[in-house]
Amino acid sequence: MPPSIHPVHLITVLRQKSLTPAIVFLTSRRSCDEALQAFEHAPDRLPPARQESITAVLDELTAIYPSLHDHPLRKIVTACGVAAHHAGHLPSWKIAIEELMRRGCLDAVFATTTLAAGVDFPARTVVLTQSGVRRDQDFTDLTIAEVAQISGRAGRRGKDSVGFAIVTPSPYMDLGILIRGLTGRPEPVDSQFIITYPMVLNLLKAHPLDHIQSILAKSFAQYQMNAQAVHLEHRIEKLHAKLESYKPRECSDWLTQWSAYDHATRQTAMKLQARRHHPPEVRARLPYLTPGRVVAFPRFRGIVLRRYRSRGQRHEMVTILRKGGVMAESPVADVMGVIDRTFDFAPAPAFPWATPEALAWLTQQLEDLPKHLPLLTVPPAPDEGEGELVKSLGDLFPCPTCPCRPTCGKEFKAANTMKQEWLHHTRTVQSLRTGIWHKFQERADILQDLGYLDPAFKLTADGEWARLIRIDFSLLLTELIRTQAFHAVTPATLAGLMACIAYENDRPASFPRITAALANLVATARRMAEALAPYDDPPLLRADVGGLAERWVGDTTVTWAQLCRSTSMAEGDIYRLLSRTLEYLSQVHSLQATHPDLATVAAEALSRIRRGVLEELP
Amino acid sequence: MTRDEMERALAELPFRLLRRLGRAIAGPLALRMGKRRLIHTIMAGAEANGARIEAAIRTHEAEERALAAGPGPAAPASAEHRVERPADLRALLEGIGVPEPRPFVPDDWQVEAVEALERGDVIVSVPTGSGKTYVAVEATRRAMHEDRTVVYTSPLKALSNTKYTEFCKIFGPELVGIITGDRRDNPAAPILIMTTEILRNLLYDAAGGEIDVRLDTLGLVIIDESQFLADPERGVVWEETIIFCPSQARLLLLSASIGNPQELAAWLSSIRPTPCHLVRHQHRSVPLRAGYLHPNGKLTPLFRTVAMPPSPSQAVLHPEAKRLFTMFEEDTLYTRRSG
Ligand SMILES: Nc1ncnc2c1ncn2[C@@H]1O[C@H](COP(=O)(O)OP(=O)(O)O)[C@@H](O)[C@H]1O
Ligand SMILES: [Mg+2]
Numbered sequence: 001m002p003p004s005i006h007p008v009h010l011i012t013v014l015r016q017k018s019l020t021p022a023i024v025f026l027t028s029r030r031s032c033d034e035a036l037q038a039f040e041h042a043p044d045r046l047p048p049a050r051q052e053s054i055t056a057v058l059d060e061l062t063a064i065y066p067s068l069h070d071h072p073l074r075k076i077v078t079a080c081g082v083a084a085h086h087a088g089h090l091p092s093w094k095i096a097i098e099e100l101m102r103r104g105c106l107d108a109v110f111a112t113t114t115l116a117a118g119v120d121f122p123a124r125t126v127v128l129t130q131s132g133v134r135r136d137q138d139f140t141d142l143t144i145a146e147v148a149q150i151s152g153r154a155g156r157r158g159k160d161s162v163g164f165a166i167v168t169p170s171p172y173m174d175l176g177i178l179i180r181g182l183t184g185r186p187e188p189v190d191s192q193f194i195i196t197y198p199m200v201l202n203l204l205k206a207h208p209l210d211h212i213q214s215i216l217a218k219s220f221a222q223y224q225m226n227a228q229a230v231h232l233e234h235r236i237e238k239l240h241a242k243l244e245s246y247k248p249r250e251c252s253d254w255l256t257q258w259s260a261y262d263h264a265t266r267q268t269a270m271k272l273q274a275r276r277h278h279p280p281e282v283r284a285r286l287p288y289l290t291p292g293r294v295v296a297f298p299r300f301r302g303i304v305l306r307r308y309r310s311r312g313q314r315h316e317m318v319t320i321l322r323k324g325g326v327m328a329e330s331p332v333a334d335v336m337g338v339i340d341r342t343f344d345f346a347p348a349p350a351f352p353w354a355t356p357e358a359l360a361w362l363t364q365q366l367e368d369l370p371k372h373l374p375l376l377t378v379p380p381a382p383d384e385g386e387g388e389l390v391k392s393l394g395d396l397f398p399c400p401t402c403p404c405r406p407t408c409g410k411e412f413k414a415a416n417t418m419k420q421e422w423l424h425h426t427r428t429v430q431s432l433r434t435g436i437w438h439k440f441q442e443r444a445d446i447l448q449d450l451g452y453l454d455p456a457f458k459l460t461a462d463g464e465w466a467r468l469i470r471i472d473f474s475l476l477l478t479e480l481i482r483t484q485a486f487h488a489v490t491p492a493t494l495a496g497l498m499a500c501i502a503y504e505n506d507r508p509a510s511f512p513r514i515t516a517a518l519a520n521l522v523a524t525a526r527r528m529a530e531a532l533a534p535y536d537d538p539p540l541l542r543a544d545v546g547g548l549a550e551r552w553v554g555d556t557t558v559t560w561a562q563l564c565r566s567t568s569m570a571e572g573d574i575y576r577l578l579s580r581t582l583e584y585l586s587q588v589h590s591l592q593a594t595h596p597d598l599a600t601v602a603a604e605a606l607s608r609i610r611r612g613v614l615e616e617l618p
Numbered sequence: 619m620t621r622d623e624m625e626r627a628l629a630e631l632p633f634r635l636l637r638r639l640g641r642a643i644a645g646p647l648a649l650r651m652g653k654r655r656l657i658h659t660i661m662a663g664a665e666a667n668g669a670r671i672e673a674a675i676r677t678h679e680a681e682e683r684a685l686a687a688g689p690g691p692a693a694p695a696s697a698e699h700r701v702e703r704p705a706d707l708r709a710l711l712e713g714i715g716v717p718e719p720r721p722f723v724p725d726d727w728q729v730e731a732v733e734a735l736e737r738g739d740v741i742v743s744v745p746t747g748s749g750k751t752y753v754a755v756e757a758t759r760r761a762m763h764e765d766r767t768v769v770y771t772s773p774l775k776a777l778s779n780t781k782y783t784e785f786c787k788i789f790g791p792e793l794v795g796i797i798t799g800d801r802r803d804n805p806a807a808p809i810l811i812m813t814t815e816i817l818r819n820l821l822y823d824a825a826g827g828e829i830d831v832r833l834d835t836l837g838l839v840i841i842d843e844s845q846f847l848a849d850p851e852r853g854v855v856w857e858e859t860i861i862f863c864p865s866q867a868r869l870l871l872l873s874a875s876i877g878n879p880q881e882l883a884a885w886l887s888s889i890r891p892t893p894c895h896l897v898r899h900q901h902r903s904v905p906l907r908a909g910y911l912h913p914n915g916k917l918t919p920l921f922r923t924v925a926m927p928p929s930p931s932q933a934v935l936h937p938e939a940k941r942l943f944t945m946f947e948e949d950t951l952y953t954r955r956s957g
Binding site for chain 1: 747818847911
């Protein structure tokens with residue numbers, strides 16, 4: 001038996017049971033195309049009347065979208081009444097398929113799961129063949145919301161009395177995920193608010209700095225964080241009350257005293273151990289490996305959750321939180337560098353060493369860290385003798401004669417844990433309440449250093465035009481403009497670079513050669529992106545895709561078919577690349593008032609891009 | 619249970635359960651045995667495993683009884699017929715087809731949403747395919763009556779285009795315009811379709827002092843697919859759009875079902891001049907049923923009940939779907955291991 005059902009067989013069964021029209025969700029564009037190709041050898045053909053109605057619709061649409069005229073898939077779609085619909089196709093082709101579906105001309109469409117949110121055509125049946133979806137390079141489980149979005153396409157109001165979600169298995173499918181998706185409540189929507197450079201410039205254009213905190217406070221992010229903070233404040237109050245109950249004492253700062261002693265005891269024990277077992281350069285790093293510290297390893301980065309030494313082991317270890325919430329245990333000697341960044345979090349006494357909220361927060365922080373961060377220069381470890389270490393400990397012993405000492409000694413551990421928790425929560429609340437504002441200030445400071453904002457945080461002349469660039473990587477683009485990188489640039493080269501910046505997909509393909517001028521410009525952009533890396537994540541900046549935009553703009557006699565033949569990239573991707581390039585160029589074009597020459601070049605590039613297929617669509 | 623009774627009951631068990639029992643008793647070798655040898659092997663181990671064998675038989679019998687008492691006309695319970703289970707499949711497919719045409723009557727929630735917009739902002743969170751567009755269109759109509767402009771945003775250019783065509787048909791092309799990152803058609807029209815990024819940019823410009831009549835007379839902002847607020851890359855744009863939305867305009871957020879619509883509504887109420895009204899329900903206007911299709915072409919209900927279970931904890935698989943899926947898993951696992 002084949003591992004999963006053959007597409008032709010699948011459609012035959014669906015037709016037999018009157019379950020068509022159906023949308024079959026597959027994981028990749030490839031599998032959609034292959035499913036469609038399978039029909040070429042199938043004996044079943046639509047009755048002539050139905051074939052004619054498909055032809056009629058396609059002909060009607062060809063009047064609006066000429067590229068449909070000799071589309072290679074026309075024949076099979078007409079003959080078999082099935083189609084594929086995914087991002088590798090031109091928008092016009094997708095519109096045609098959607099229209100055919102809407103008019104009930106097709107029996108099935110093979111579509112990618114990623115597209116579920118972007119299609120607006122329903123069917124009687126949806127077929128689920130996988131429980132995962134490819135995102136970037138990873139394969140992740142479908143969320144409940146995504147399954148709901150898919151199954152929501154089943155059952156057309158007014159055309160169906162019932163809709164169907166049909167699950168058909170394939171290797172590696174997790175049925176549990178689909179069942180949860182079909183019957184569960186969708187996930188909550190959480191804020192993804194971030195401070196972007198265009199946001200800073202545009203807010204400061206409209207409002208003085210001291211109004212901005214209250215504007216940012218209106219974000220959903222702040223609303224959600226306030227709710228968390230209130231929750232924590234309740235905990236803080238409770239802890240506070242509990243700590244109060246440890247009174248009265250001879251002295252008011254017994255906890256501080258004992259905690260200093262406790263700290264010193266542990267430090268000394270560790271230092272003694274370290275002296276015996278670790279080389280000096282590792283030892284020097286030890287004091288920095290505190291919980292919350294970001295550290296670098298040869299191949300990854302992580303946040304220290306705790307430092308410990310297993311019984312009977314000589315070497316100290318650290319528990320590291322890695323990307324995606326993965327935990328790792330490493331010997332301290334493996335830590336390659338200490339990064340100048342720490343996060344305060346609420347620790348937990350047992351695995352995973354942090355509260356679940358803290359862990360989620362830290363994982364997020366780790367994701368958000370810029371790619372390049374400065375390493376700390378660690379001063380060499382002081383070379384104390386063992387005797388000195390032990391002696392200094394004796395001096396620290398608190399209250400040798402106090403009558404309260406036994407009680408304090410007994411209660412110290414519990415009280416101190418509570419106090420630490422209290423401290424952490426207090427700090428977390430602080431950062432929840434002011435985190436967004438601080439991030440804003442941080443970005444504003446950077447813009448000030450770069451000269452977009454004056455000392456009073458008003459827009460400088462550069463800031464005034466830079467605020468019109470509202471795309472990802474705006475900083476890279478504005479810095480390139482300021483450094484005259486586009487001096488005497490041609491429309492083709494400008495379009496080429498915009499394509500390189502705009503295209504964020506690393507799907508490999510072959511492309512036409514890029515000119516030396518574009519290669520130079522990309523190299524300049526790369527250097528600039530590297531210099532800006534501490535402030536903004538650099539774009540992928542793959543040079544090869546620029547060749548396509550350059551060719552399309554540089555030679556207006558090139559036809560769409562010729563352009564497609566010059567690369568192995570899918571038609572839909574080329575279209576998307578050029579249409580993103582258009583958006584970026586339009587932003588450059590908006591700088592007419594301050595950069596007339598550059599804007600003219602951009603205008604020329606824009607008008608040259610808009611031809612053929614790129615003109616036929618909204 | 620005597621040995622004879624046990625042997626007879628084992629012969630009635632589906633092959634899958636026999637294999638599982640056999641594996642538990644005799645190890646992986648059992649996976650290569652035929653039915654007769656399996657029963658023989660299991661019986662050979664019956665001394666030590668009596669309780670386990672009996673338990674397996676009882677569970678199976680109980681499942682069979684439950685199935686026979688389940689929805690739909692009772693099925694003949696013999697082993698030969700269990701495979702197709704025509705009764706259950708019939709129940710699954712019952713009523714399939716095109717409903718009687720009925721005059722259009724808006725649903726209560728649709729009317730409620732349109733009316734609530736008279737008093738303040740509205741969030742609609744209902745399943746996909748319920749008819750959120752109707753709310754958008756009616757709200758637009760009312761705003762037009764009051765000579766106010768309307769902005770409709772969606773996350774994708776493709777969706778914007780579809781809506782543009784739809785709105786042109788309803789309101790006439792001279793009243794509708796579209797603006798996307800690279801194209802503008804009739805950008806001074808009173809009804810503007812755009813991507814959310816474009817609206818955010820217009821709001822930036824307006825705040826920065828550029829005068830835009832469209833925003834001065836703006837009466838309604840419709841944000842479709844507003845669950846995009848949670849998109850890791852673009853979500854921030856949705857938030858900005860909502861924060862910077864002029865206070866005289868009403869906000870209409872249309873969203874697929876989400877987990878926390880009350881939280882969104884509470885947030886809107888806290889930052890906007892009018893309280894936000896939440897319209898939500900989980901009811902699908904066209905009922906959904908789930909089926910399981912085995913690679914050999916066999917179709918069965920996915921769940922024991924024909925209607926969708928109300929929550930994952932109440933989702934019980936149809937025994938046939940469960941049997942087939944287990945078989946599929948075992949087959950693919952086996953080929954994966956040997957291959
Ligand atoms: N009250 C109603 N009665 C019957 N059909 C309706 C009603 N409201 C909407 N519809 C139909 O339901 C279908 C789905 O509507 P749509 O607005 O696209 O759904 P969504 O909620 O996903 O945006 C449309 O074909 C529409 O004509
Ligand atoms: Mg909709």
